[in-house]
Amino acid sequence: MIRAKMAQFAKLAAALVLSFAGSLPAHAESGWGLLNMTQGVTEISRKIYDLHMEIFWICVIIAVIVFGAMIWSIVTYRKSKGAVADVTLVHNTKVELIWTTIPVVILVFMAVPAARTLVEIEDTTKTDLSIKVTGFQWGWQYDYLDSGVAYFSRLDRKSDAARELMSGIDPTTVDHYLLSVDKPLVVPVGMKVRLLITGADVIHSWWVPAFGVKKDAIPGFVNEAWFKVDTDKPGLYRGQCAELCGRDHGFMPIVVDVRSKADFEAWLKDKAAEQKQAAAPPAAAPDVATAAAAG
């Protein structure tokens, strides 16, 4: 009876491990296939993914050995099978030294690449473009520091309507439910984009998994982060606020629209012109220079 149960347990554990491991090729459509971190679209995000897989497999190997020893002991040394306890087995310095030393070696093996990647992540020098990101309750403000372009980015209207309590709108009918915004952050591919992240009211956290960037947005402090999207990977990348920030914490997504350099330059120019026009007082003459000075 108990044996059957243990076998059942072992099978369950094996199934869980297998389902975890078997998931590695990403399935796009069904939620069942979403089992693992994605590689992302930056060099850093891929390094993070590699570190994650490395430590994961180390854990799996250790688990197989340790759980194997446990299961083997449970199956072999049962009283019902006539096992007699060896009461002299209480201490063994050699074995104890071995199982203290081996983990130290494994940890050093893990710590070195982790530290190396961390040093790279923390290198915020030589950036090509600086954007100030301000988290507020509940959305994001983006300021392009070099060009003066600034705007707010919030949950898009459709998601916002559907997420009301008992809205009657089926979330599956909404495009990218809770993960789309009115105005995404626009950045170019292949450039090192520096983010200066802060909070306006409470602490938020700017997270885009595909870039491997998560940094807290703290009022009164400016945090730095950076990313550089692969030149062949323009597209829309989505994330969410990752630090509890009040009632609508779950409803302040991040969308980054990564464009080719030329498209980005054109967008930035248009946006700057548009904002200058909007900033100009209605009565004033359409003098661009005056508006710019005022702005």
Next chain:
Amino acid sequence: MAEQHAHAAEHDDHDHKPHGWRRWVYATNHKDIGTMYLIFACTMFFIGGAMAMVIRLELFKPGMQFVDPQFFNSMTTMHALMMIFGAVMPAWTGLANWMIPLQVGAPDMALPRLNNFSFWILPFAFTLLLSSLFVPGGAPAGGWTMYPPLVLQNGASFPMLIFSIHLMGASSILGAINVVVTIMNLRAPGMTLLRMPLFVWTWLITAYLLIAVMPVLAGAVTMLLTDHFFGTTFFTAAGGGDPVMFQHIFWFFGHPEVYILILPAFGIVSEIIPTFSRKPLFGYEAMVYATASIAFLSFIVWAHHMFTVGMPLAAQLFFMLSTMLIAIPTGVKVFNWTTTMFRGSLTFEPPMLFAIAFLFLFSIGGFSGLMLAIVPADYQYQDTYFVVAHFHYVLVPGAIFGIMAGVYYWLPKWVGNMYDQTLAKWHFWLSTIFVNVLFFPQHFLGLAGMPRRIPDYAVQFTDWNMVSSIGGFGFGLAQLLFPYLIWKCVKSGERVVGNKAWEGAHGLEWELPSPAPYHSWGTPPSETMIARGAAH
């Protein structure tokens, strides 16, 4: 001292005790107070559990179906506070009250009236906290970690939260002092430190952790209070303060706190596995030293809870390395437990089943903990369901299973009756299966990018959330068996014959009759008894 012992011995036979409500309100007997702690913890476990059911219900599918996001945030906040401070910590103190005097051969806890006080603070603390559900603005909703500035946005519940935390802290400190004094001063002659059962050892270390860090929490929440009401700016950047400083102070308390929740479970598992392997614990001294090392390390790893706040590189490297070090003593413990079973003579009564599940599932939580220590990877894991899965693996099949294993182990000693073991095995299998259905998919959700503490989610997360919710409902329902089983055991369990409820049991508690008399060890146990019990 000798006089007191003689006096207590006179009462050994006729359990002289006050009757009715006085017995409980004026309680000074460690067994009565232990029972009250355990009943209190069980009650809080079900209230906190009900809150978890609300969370899992709302997360069953995307869209908001049942509650307002603010109320959802109150549920996550209150669930954590109830479970940590209301269920797990009082359950440990209850077990300490019951077992430490029995295990070290003491007639009672050293400070019985303090003991009464430390218990009776708790119902007031939790009434205060729970009543905040009904004040304008609702219950605290800023997370149990109470990060400013968000926590300062709570309405009328804010001071209630702060004062209830103060009360819980005071209760914990008093309870911890009592444990330390009892262990240091009331051990029977011959019960040397290295002969103490591991439950006593782990609790001694836990008590020191409590005394060290609960005042830190009290300080942190007091600063929140003055920031809110008296115009100080400890954590407000506009006034020269630092919101991140709160996180440092909080986690300086918070990380030892998680070991406060788990160390006594290590002790219980270290008692149960030898009993049902019919073999002494492997590496007793190594276990003691490993526990002490874990406790020491717990003071220098706190900032791994906040790698994304933007710390200097050197600080991140330090906290990564110190955190990784914890794997070593923890590994030693797991290896020792495994080796205790190796070449044993194993049987699988309910306490052993829970202890074995603890070994496997706590280890899974340990593995994800190691993954979380790797800072670059932590940037992706931080504040996602991967973290939720991690800490629930160490706290539910870790701490909670440890408590249940302890109750199933010692219940026959307390009550004098054996419980329905078949039903207890049902409780075990349902809990173990559902706890995995509940928490394992949360690893997937976190890795796929679902943040924690959100009331609604993008549709691609639906499938695993449904599975997780089904696991949650199953786990919640299965727990109803637990109080029923205990009630049935008290009412109509089969009488335990002799002192030992379990064939392989060793230790002073098993030298006493079952049920343990109301006043025990009025005469200290003999050296032979101590030597027999401490057959490591």
